[in-house]
Amino acid sequence: MIPASFDYVRVSSLDEALETLREQGEEAKVLAGGQSLLPLLRLRLAYPGTLVDLGRVEELRGVADRGDHVLIGAMTTHYDVVASPVVREHCPLVALATATVADPAVRHRGTFGGSLAHADPAGDLPAVALALDMEFVVRSAAGERVIPAADFFLDYLETALAPGEILTGVRVPKLGPGWGFHYEKFHRTAQAWAIVGVAAAVRRSGGVVEEARVALTNMGPTPVRATAVEQAVRGAEPGGNGGAAGGALRAAAERADEDTDPPADLHARPDYRRHLARVLTHRALLAAAG
């Protein structure tokens, strides 16, 4: 399809972007790679008056080690995130999940912040943000504020970002030693969105699960934290060959679809998604605890 007419502003700094947003008001939409927004424009599902392109804003690009956390600039491409030694060392779950985003072409143009701010519950990164308790650094003309991941995703494609605000970066807490990670993605083709995805981080001590973080992709209008699983899996002993020990993870995973509201679409009906959430959570826990 062909997008409707819009104005296009390519800004070169964050301040310029904020100023443009302030001037344009709600008519403006931020373009941060365009891998989700451009298809919406072309299908005429979005009619912004102005696109504010952050593609040349260098200060929003890059990964920095900040001691207790890693700061990922909002305009860092998926490819650069996956390739970052800092991300690989301190946030392996981010690298694992980001490597599954769409295809190489999309990963070279799409951005970490753009994907999170788009807040598609079928996207891979929102669930990871939730599982890792990332913090969203947001700027507006009024200054900076930080939004915890748990408060960021409000509804389908809807975030806590207010008009005039721009996501500048995301703080990913370093989890420290003893953690294992896995992102279990279930999709029909390599480029397709996850029917269901499971982001899991598990800390083991002495063969026992001390702590787990589990969040689900595409099991509701927002990414969902599987708190029932996290609680149930505590104290489980994943070692050994199935039996009672393996059964504990399975039993915990059986609670994966609690408090979810999975969508119905052409690729899956809700009962199948619930089933997948349970099976995939079990697999994700096994892999993360392995």
Added chain:
Amino acid sequence: MTEQLDAGVVARQIKESDLLGGPGGGNEVGRARRRKEDARLVTGRTQWTDNIQLPGLLHVAFLRSPMAHARITRVDTSVARTQPGVVAVFSGADFAAEQGSLPCAWPVSEDIVIPDHPPMAVTEVRYAGEAVACVVATDRYKAADALDAIEIDYEPLDAVTDMTAALEDDSPKVHESGNKAFTWTFAQGDIDAAFRDAPVRVDRTYVQQRLIPSAMEPRAVVAQTDGDSFTLHSATQIPHILRVMLALTTGIPEHKLRVIAPDVGGGFGSKLQVTAEEVLCLLITRRLGKPVKWTESRSEGNLTVHHGRDQLQRISVAADADGRVRGVKVDLLADMGAYLMLVTPGVPLLGAFMYSGIYKMDAYDFTCTGVFTTKMPTDAYRGAGRPEATFAIERIMDELAAELGMDPIELRRRNWIGHTEFPYTTICGLTYDSGNYEAATDRALALFGYDKLRAEQADRRERDDPVQLGIGVSTYTEMCGLAPSRVLGSLSYGAGGWEHASVRVLPTGKVEVVTGTSPHGQGHETAWSQIVADALGVPFEDVAVIHGDTSSSHKGMDTYGSRSLVVGGVAVVQACEKVKEKAKQVAAHLMEASPDDVEFSRGEFRVRGTGTSRTIQEVALATFAAHDLPDGFEPRLDADATFDPDNFSFPHGTHLCAVEVDTETGATRIRSYVAVDDVGNVVNPLIVEGQVHGGIAQGIAQALFEEAVHDADGNLLTTTMADYLLPSAADLPAYTTDRTETPATTNPLGVKGVGEAGTIASTPAVVNAIVDALRPYGVRDVPMPCTPERVWRALGPARTTKSTDGGLS
């Protein structure tokens, strides 16, 4: 098992020697040449229709019906006309007097109903996406913007999307005449006797889901006129047929209409059509006197490119206790969609003769009912009728094997036509000229490691492994090389099936080949050059192939139905023979010898027993000069030929597929895929390999991924590639391919055609493998596409919830 291969049947994969020369060494035919057209195609340094720029070019955007079935009660284009950049706005009423009806060239039966099919709807729309108005503007964006300003009121009518429902008495009517388009029957042998008291009988119903062809290049049209004559560029497979049909439809005299298919990026049958957009662009340019362009977007294409498949197959097989097939009965419903387009009703007939596959039997009974629904019309899509037929017979052969507790390969061996029995006239009345099913199957089994995989399957079943293994068999054949004109006539097709070629020898000895085939990705420029290089003994590089423009290539029947090499390639050979004969006359004259004493080899005419010779290039120059030619000799070596085949060609092969099925999630993974195809002699092994790979991918796509989905109101839900899933390389396995070569006996090249083979063969191989994996769970079928969810639901109560360390790797 390879030692069982017959003498004369050579199994070969692409080897280093293929790169050097074909059989005998030094020949072009048989050589794995890289395609000479690819550099310009893959870099885009060529003319695609959408690249065409003309002075004053205007752009057309179509407003399309948002409803599947409705009466148009009011159209107001006045506001749209005032939008920026808008030159004109038209609705169906503006064209009503001149637009005629889109043609259907295949009235298959006496009782057929061919409804009027206006290119732009005037009073009633019958599928969502049907054109109802258009904007002509100075650029593409302004045209699209102004569509929003067209006001149309619709009075909704009931939609009917399901064929069975459409045949009920109280169904909404797509056309006043009702929803039955035609009934076509065919019966051979005593079917009642075959089924009466048959020890084994299997009845199945298979759904051939609706598919949306997805050529890489979308459809595009550029129409222009000088006030008297018209030129239409179109991304079409059929410039020649299109010219005739447009002349008949629009009233533009044929000699005033030039149709050009420039480089075209794929078609798969979807560009074997006379489209509404082609007709309307001609009418618009006639009305405005200005050139116009239309290029579809992908989502517009999903709605309005003709769709494929969409059949409901009820098939029964009767067999003896030892597995010998007695007869096959087929009751087919074929979804026409809302109208009959160019060959819509003929598609299921192309399958009607293939339900007996490679098997001998006593009786066959076939009924096809064409049904109207309020959906986009269907028409040819890679294989056109034959994939559907092959799927049904190959699926039910596996079912019969399961019923008998017999290995599916063994069942096939007991029923197929033995290689000593060719030529063999099948129960359907086709004469298969050649083939060797034993050789292809033995080779495939060896490459596949059949016994080892069966052992692994047994082991997984024994262990109750959550990941089960299934093996699918497809021993297919197809009729292609469309087609003998007489046969087409007997099937009520509106045209013949010949093909034309002319060969022009230039003064410097270079050669131009004008072909009536219309390549859109197949590599004819390379293959035809190889054929001519061998026939005339000129270098491969010295041959140019001209195609796709009715002013330079005035005669042709175009490209579809795996016909180009089998019919068009043979025409090239025949034209070359005539050139050679003429050149021999000149050469003999120049060497002062009798033509009877002159022999030709590798580009040289030589007087037998002497050292005297002339190259074909020397002869070409002498003919051009015309100073010293035989008395009465017309000073040209050029020749043409029109070839009409006596028979179809019948490629065959054995495809084996191993699929792992994760019973916990329903996910499937193709573990290995072996294809041994017999397409007769091979002109270019690399091109054959490419066709086989692409064909298999397209067949797997039907088995696992693709499906056009409509809601109950007839709206297409799969309008984007996010919803209509096409596999990419990442989703497909590596294929093991090989060939046996049993030459066709019905053409001088011994070729059979390869364009559709992979697609025809692979779909049943994949689904058979999935069902085979799940048979211990009581599963007898999984509807296509076999999505993870469908596999999971097919498992039903048998679903395992056992623990596992993970699914498919």
